Amino acid sequence: MADRLPEEVIDLFFAEFPTDRAGKRTIGEFGLVCKQWLPSSRYRFFSDVDLDDRSIKPFLDVVARSPFPVPNFIRSLGLSSSGLEQGLKIEDCLRTLGPFVQVTTLRLTMTQDVLERNYALLGNTFQAVTILVFRNVPLPLDSILLAVSTFPALKSVVLDWVTLLYDNPDSTYRFPPQWDSLTMDLNDRPDAFFQVLLRLPQIPIFSSLSMRGVYPTEGSHFARYLAHAGSALQYLRFEAEASGEFGEPAGRYPVGLSASTGLQHLEMVFTYYTGIAATVYSALTYIKSSSLVSLNVIDASGPITDRPERQDWAKLDKILGERRFSTLQSFRVQTKSQVLGMKISQRMPSARARGILRVVYE
Template structure:
């Protein structure tokens, strides 16, 4: 029998196809020596350095972890541990639950200047200026995620005037209780980086003005916009009451007018997708109707809460008006899909696809365009699928919200 020897490029392609199957990759490691490097390349692409990282860092260079790692997570550290310099080939860096000292902030840009993705997850800086200095010192940064970051000195010390965000930055994801501080500094920059994706979460009333200015200044570079309204802050009072059938009309009108007047999309002429989370249909309709110059807008997503007595807030949508809005030749919109996500407050949502199809969809002539998604089921699925498949399983907030 003649032995068939596959080209190594074909073997690499097969192993690349198994990049998310740890069991198969582990089996490939034992097939032959030629398969080992390619299998390890995917097995050890995600490395987390936390309390128990001494054994990994003590390996003599070049260790298989340092060579294969492309996404590095540093968790619960106040300084950069010895040996971390061998991971200088990574392209994504995650700082999670830590308080960096001055040495760490100085060395990170020197060791990891090539990273294109930085995620700051529950990082407590000494000051706001220190956080900005770290971000601006990474010349190749393309994606920046800030998730509940804070600083010890609460007074805002302004960063150096000459600091600028990296010129290649195109994606900004932010969840913060002090959005306006970062956005006010961002709005003062000249020029701004050409952001194509902006996702702002936990947006409350104090942040709306700064948010509106940032959207307006980004103008034609903005292609994907996600806004999550803060319906309730951590102290309890509601910032943006979501209108219901029993809510006073004046409250609904004030909220809609205030937000619709602040979110000016007239300058976002290249906007392709717009997601409004925990908003309400009339607000979305007002924003789009007031700023109807979006010839590129293709994807629209609205996440709303389920109403009282298990009655879906989908009743708040004027489906005939929505149909006319999407399909009328006089409008500039060319939507491909409009997805409605329904989220229950503390229980499983009673709204389902059958209810949408039988009760609401017949009223919309744009058949097949309006889709329903259970928000709770969607998030559970996303969290499961976004688990990092490296030696340490970790959920990345930035990748979670990008889905």
């Protein structure tokens, strides 16, 4: 039946499916009936692919039988390898398929030995990669920095639940000139990452930083890094993983923010409840940037009905009225607490009058 429909109709039909696993399964089932994988079905089904030691061979079989070049439709690719010698290996797959000219996002879950023996192969196969993700794996920082150096078009690096082995990097790195974004979610000692960076002959300069469990307090390596390169920073996102990480107890204040003179976007995520307004107020007192455009606060701690922060929200409203924050266009608070949202609206009349205050319940 599907073969009798005009190609334009089939193409529109496939375009309506979601990109999640269920949508891909449906596209796969109906796509085989059509016998012709039209553009929408190809892109929706093959745009994001994950390969591991078990799925390599079935994937190669699909590619071999396909009437069109499957690798040309992949935009995002995940490669996971345990390093075991049984059966086909990831590197065998890459050599068979050749360059992935359309892949811009590459996700790697590899042991150190697999990664290190494939630097050249990865760089030659994925020359268009702009986003490199390391996922759920222990790796020496030296290995990661060498991998970063192999992708000429790289702009962003993501360390997703990575356990860093802090060695003393002594290799020669050639960081891509466009690399200016880092997202960091480490299992242990995230501040030590910046300690190592500061030892490098060529210290990476970031315009975008997103991290969990690290804060630019006095004496921290992160604060030292910002003192060196903070003027280039435009986007900064913090996520606290424990109570007291932002501003409390006394002495844990973000003095390093004073070096971020070009900051335009600040986001603070609270996974526990503490004095949110007081903590945000503390951060703003150290910001010297006169170009802040957006301030996002995410309260992910869950609904709590009794939160004694009346005066703190009023103080926050007052500081946002200072001349240095005249460029602020959006102050967005995301919370699960209706009570908190109402208090914020009541205690921040100036922000509300400027039209910058937005409370979102999620």
